Amino acid sequence: MFLIESRDKESMARTGLLKTAHGDIPTPVFMPVGTAGTVKGILQRDLSDDINAKIILGNTYHLYLRPGTEILKAAGGLHNFMSWERPILTDSGGYQVFSLTGNRKLTDEGAFFKSHIDGSRHLFTPENIVDIQRIIGADIMMVFDECTPWPCDYNYAKKSVALTHHWLDRAVVRFNETDPLWGKEQIMFPIVQGGTFEDLRKLSAEKVASAGLEGNAIGGLSVGEPAEEMYKMIEVVNDILPVDKPRYLMGVGTPVNILEAIERGIDMFDCVMPTRNGRNGMLFTSEGTINIRNRKWIDDFSPIDPETPSIVSHFYSKAYLRHLVMSGENLGAQIASIHNLAFYLKLVDEAKKNIEEGNFRKWKYSMVKKLSERL
Amino acid sequence: MFLIESRDKESMARTGLLKTAHGDIPTPVFMPVGTAGTVKGILQRDLSDDINAKIILGNTYHLYLRPGTEILKAAGGLHNFMSWERPILTDSGGYQVFSLTGNRKLTDEGAFFKSHIDGSRHLFTPENIVDIQRIIGADIMMVFDECTPWPCDYNYAKKSVALTHHWLDRAVVRFNETDPLWGKEQIMFPIVQGGTFEDLRKLSAEKVASAGLEGNAIGGLSVGEPAEEMYKMIEVVNDILPVDKPRYLMGVGTPVNILEAIERGIDMFDCVMPTRNGRNGMLFTSEGTINIRNRKWIDDFSPIDPETPSIVSHFYSKAYLRHLVMSGENLGAQIASIHNLAFYLKLVDEAKKNIEEGNFRKWKYSMVKKLSERL
Numbered sequence: 001m002f003l004i005e006s007r008d009k010e011s012m013a014r015t016g017l018l019k020t021a022h023g024d025i026p027t028p029v030f031m032p033v034g035t036a037g038t039v040k041g042i043l044q045r046d047l048s049d050d051i052n053a054k055i056i057l058g059n060t061y062h063l064y065l066r067p068g069t070e071i072l073k074a075a076g077g078l079h080n081f082m083s084w085e086r087p088i089l090t091d092s093g094g095y096q097v098f099s100l101t102g103n104r105k106l107t108d109e110g111a112f113f114k115s116h117i118d119g120s121r122h123l124f125t126p127e128n129i130v131d132i133q134r135i136i137g138a139d140i141m142m143v144f145d146e147c148t149p150w151p152c153d154y155n156y157a158k159k160s161v162a163l164t165h166h167w168l169d170r171a172v173v174r175f176n177e178t179d180p181l182w183g184k185e186q187i188m189f190p191i192v193q194g195g196t197f198e199d200l201r202k203l204s205a206e207k208v209a210s211a212g213l214e215g216n217a218i219g220g221l222s223v224g225e226p227a228e229e230m231y232k233m234i235e236v237v238n239d240i241l242p243v244d245k246p247r248y249l250m251g252v253g254t255p256v257n258i259l260e261a262i263e264r265g266i267d268m269f270d271c272v273m274p275t276r277n278g279r280n281g282m283l284f285t286s287e288g289t290i291n292i293r294n295r296k297w298i299d300d301f302s303p304i305d306p307e308t309p310s311i312v313s314h315f316y317s318k319a320y321l322r323h324l325v326m327s328g329e330n331l332g333a334q335i336a337s338i339h340n341l342a343f344y345l346k347l348v349d350e351a352k353k354n355i356e357e358g359n360f361r362k363w364k365y366s367m368v369k370k371l372s373e374r375l
Numbered sequence: 376m377f378l379i380e381s382r383d384k385e386s387m388a389r390t391g392l393l394k395t396a397h398g399d400i401p402t403p404v405f406m407p408v409g410t411a412g413t414v415k416g417i418l419q420r421d422l423s424d425d426i427n428a429k430i431i432l433g434n435t436y437h438l439y440l441r442p443g444t445e446i447l448k449a450a451g452g453l454h455n456f457m458s459w460e461r462p463i464l465t466d467s468g469g470y471q472v473f474s475l476t477g478n479r480k481l482t483d484e485g486a487f488f489k490s491h492i493d494g495s496r497h498l499f500t501p502e503n504i505v506d507i508q509r510i511i512g513a514d515i516m517m518v519f520d521e522c523t524p525w526p527c528d529y530n531y532a533k534k535s536v537a538l539t540h541h542w543l544d545r546a547v548v549r550f551n552e553t554d555p556l557w558g559k560e561q562i563m564f565p566i567v568q569g570g571t572f573e574d575l576r577k578l579s580a581e582k583v584a585s586a587g588l589e590g591n592a593i594g595g596l597s598v599g600e601p602a603e604e605m606y607k608m609i610e611v612v613n614d615i616l617p618v619d620k621p622r623y624l625m626g627v628g629t630p631v632n633i634l635e636a637i638e639r640g641i642d643m644f645d646c647v648m649p650t651r652n653g654r655n656g657m658l659f660t661s662e663g664t665i666n667i668r669n670r671k672w673i674d675d676f677s678p679i680d681p682e683t684p685s686i687v688s689h690f691y692s693k694a695y696l697r698h699l700v701m702s703g704e705n706l707g708a709q710i711a712s713i714h715n716l717a718f719y720l721k722l723v724d725e726a727k728k729n730i731e732e733g734n735f736r737k738w739k740y741s742m743v744k745k746l747s748e749r750l
Binding site for chain 2: 042043066067071075080081083298301312315324331333334
């Protein structure tokens with residue numbers, strides 16, 4: 001169930017509360033990505049107590065291959081397996097399968113693909129993707145979809161949307177005829193596709209809205225298209241998606257992307273950027289973006305970012321973090337990942353606070369300026 | 376200052392307290408290895424609060440190359456640089472330089488070597504190794520020595536011991552004519568060498584004892600020789616080293632090695648085994664040793680080791696840890712490293728408790744049996 005708690009008067013931004021079987025999620029929310037049942041390099045305790053993640057993502061494709069459904073079933077689901085008591089959302093595997101260019105074949109039935117680990121052959125269908133997510137026990141399941149690349153031929157995108165919609169119907173049937181395996185309610189979100197074509201996005205948003213599920217997602221964005229096109233597509237889609245249900249923009253994005261999307265009525269986000277960029281030495285801070293490999297940080301003994309509420313952001317200096325990253329020490333990736341996630345979560349929390357206080361646009365304007373700084 | 380607190384009646388084992396500028400160290404003690412200013416993959420907070428390390432090691436060779444003495448000086452020493460408030464011991468670099476076979480040349484003056492990072496040329500002397508450790512600000516500094524390989528020709532070992540002794544004299548002069556840079560007392564330990572030759576070990580122990588420093592170390596063991604030879608050399612040396620000063624056995628070893636050495640009067644240990652083996656999926660547990668990659672753990676959802684007092688040992692299951700290690704996820708290495716270090720520290724704590732209670736040999740006998748189990 002989703003409750004809207006406040007609305008911004010000057011934009012489509014809003015705050016709310018999404019209730020799931022493993023806990024309530026205040027929105028807007030950023031969900032750290034835990035691909036294979038681990039947010040890379042971060043202990044679950046730090047994820048809950050330090051970063052204070054309200055929900056994390058798991059990846060159906062990766063979890064299906066490793067550890068596999070047999071082990072996940074024996075464990076009693078992913079929450080038990082990975083010792084994580086808060087909500088989990090699993091993506092549908094669509095994005096991963098369609099990234100396996102050359103190693104997958106699409107039919108009406110589903111997607112045949114070869115494992116990136118051992119080359120073994122598998123088939124994902126809208127039905128078995130529901131079944132796998134039942135075994136995983138995700139609080140929020142996603143419908144199997146085709147994620148089109150960018151740029152994409154109009155005719156391909158049109159056919160692809162039709163296939164995604166056909167799969168949506170089948171997924172809903174399977175969802176309705178099955179029950180959670182672990183005694184906890186699961187909800188499912190369908191995904192709007194349509195590339196950067198306004199008419200296809202509208203068509204898809206209407207189809208998705210008509211499915212009447214508990215929340216809705218927008219996929220296939222932030223795949224290379226200019227940010228302005230992405231924002232336009234969000235506007236087109238959010239004009240159609242029901243206002244009273246949570247809207248999840250998949251795989252987006254930079255801090256600025258997130259603020260622009262919140263302004264356009266998005267409630268939920270996930271992205272590998274804070275962790276992946278962190279592993280490469282890129283840090284998001286309250287003063288702007290830092291490449292910690294830059295020589296200018298070599299003797300900067302000030303904290304990574306005193307404004308970010310994570311212990312690592314205060315505890316470690318830029319010079320020390322630089323040393324770790326330059327020396328290829330894993331601790332560098334760990335610190336940067338924790339810091340960047342804490343930064344993202346704080347950003348979204350502040351957005352929420354500013355929406356509640358009627359100050360969102362003004363605050364957003366000043367933040368976008370700060371966030372665009374490269375230190 | 377070193378205070379002996381209790382002695383085992385049936386062996387040379389003892390417990391004590393080594394007072395350093397950054398805190399008291401109860402002995403026997405195991406010191407986690409923090410080569411380049413980081414115990415690999417472990418946040419400082421977890422090292423102090425969860426593993427409860429009383430002292431850690433830094434490596435003079437690695438720190439000299441990266442971040443370098445200029446940065447360490449600007450930071451005010453290694454404690455500040457890495458945000459670690461408890462004691463630090465730095466090894467002398469001897470072991471690392473002599474591992475650079477083909478890339479180093481030994482003279483009376485010191486050791487010329489090429490950096491393993493960029494091939495740049497450097498010279499370590501007994502004097503500049505003192506100077507570097509003054510900059511690092513280690514609570515316990517080590518004297519520059521030559522670590523001989525095993526097997527080693529008698530004549531080579533004899534010459535090597537003479538060189539190590541010559542360097543010891545020079546290091547003591549430099550130590551006495553310099554002061555700590557950061558206002559905290561530093562002590563220095565010389566190192567007994569001599570390969571597996573009893574007469575050379577005796578000669579070296581006498582030389583080292585005569586230096587009258589605050590503690591003494593035994594190097595050049597656990598480099599490939601049979602364990603029985605190592606134990607014999609410890610006995611020979613510990614008969615000569617002063618009883619009232621701490622004895623540090625460098626780079627040793629397996630849990631069983633450590634218990635055997637405690638029985639023979641050793642107080643201090645360091646070894647990369649708990650972290651390095653952990654990264655490879657080998658776990659030390661209260662029931663025996665585990666290779667977590669083994670298929671038998673695939674659906675074992677019991678905790679890693681309920682008897683080891685670290686949160687990860689209780690919190691995570693063997694099956695989950697196996698999944699992480701098999702998937703190449705860094706979190707696997709992190710969990711295994713924290714667990715193994717907590718296991719080592721608990722082992723040494725229990726040795727201490729059993730010495731105090733007069734039960735050491737009986738306890739040790741039962742532990743050696745358990746520790747030799749492969750599960």
